[in-house]
Structure formats: C-alpha cells, structure tokens
Amino acid sequence: MTAEASAARPKPASWPEIVIRPSSDADVTAMVAIYEHHIRRGVGDVGDFEEERLLPDDLKRRRKTMRKKRLPHLVAECEGLVAGYAYAVPFRKRPAYRYALKHSIYVHPDHLHSGIGRRLLPALIEACAAGGYRQMIGYIDAKNEASLRLHEACGFVRVGLLPAIGYKFGRWSDSVMVQCPLGTGSDDQPGAWHRPPKPVVVTGDPFQEP
16 A cells, blocks of 8 residues: 555644545545556655556546445545545455455645544544454555554554565565554454445544543
C-alpha cells in the first residue's frame, strides 16, 4: 500500500474541520487526481505500483463492487474539498480469509501532515470492526516513515518485510506488511458470519475527548 499519510500528532487549533463520510460518485474525479499523484510520484519517487492510469469509470466500478460487498469506502472532506480517501477490500478470496481485510489510504499532497490520515484511518478501522471483520492488513513502502508512524499509532504492528518486491522508475522497493486486530481480534471465536445491511460509517471525531 502506498500512503503518504500524516503521522499521528496533537491537533493544532489552526487545523480546519475535517469531515469523514462515505464516498460518492461525485467524489470520483477528486479521488482519481489524488491517486494519480501517488502513481506519478509517491514516497521516494516510487509511487503506487499500479502503472496504468486509473480512469473515473474504473474507480466507479470499484466503488460499486465494494458497496455490493458492504465494505467501507470513505473520504475526508476539508473545507468542502476531498483531501483524502480510504477503503478496505478482502485480503484473500478463499473463505478461510473472510474475516481479514486489506486497506489503502491516500492523502492529497496539499494536505499531508494536517491530520487527514489521523482521522481517516481510525474511522476505517472502526467501520470494518463494526462489520464483523477481525484483522486488517496493509502494505507500506519501506521509505514512507510518516505512514508507518501513523499506522503504528493506530494499533498496527509490523509483521513482515518484503525486500525488493516492487520495481518502478528504475529501482527496487521494499514493502512493509502491517497488521491490526479489529474488535476482539483472535481472542474469541467468530459467530455466524454476517455482513451489516449497509456499509457502516463512523461519524464524529474518534479522537475527540468525551
């Protein structure tokens, strides 16, 4: 996963309000622009390992598939503009992996280190846990220290390193595998598998003091 997310830090009073909500087709153009930045540049000029351009219709189809599977696809809105987005997909297709998800998070380059990742990632974790899932997996460019710090602050641990797993822009790139338990994790047996009737969306600020 490529994610130029902001590292967790206290929220300055000067930060604008960030609204986390489900994405819509109206957000597709903004999300594609954010994604293209990560393809073209990304951390350390490696970027996302997907090399073909993502078209708006492609993203719409992906969103439609996620909605059918009742998986969260969230955006962070800042001052009326999409400043980042995050989503989760099944970790593997086989039934034994049905409680595990793989996630991605992308932040607009103009909003790095402004709390977007700090709001998006916990909201995605909470939504996936509410859906009955037990584990969340992520793959992060080994040079993306900001994203690694953010994920560790949100409960992820480093569980593996894939050396030289990607090749782009004339260089090899390592990928760090991170994992976070959802809900009770592996502490108990899952009940009868079910999905919520609609995507679970977390509202409010998960970091706000009660």
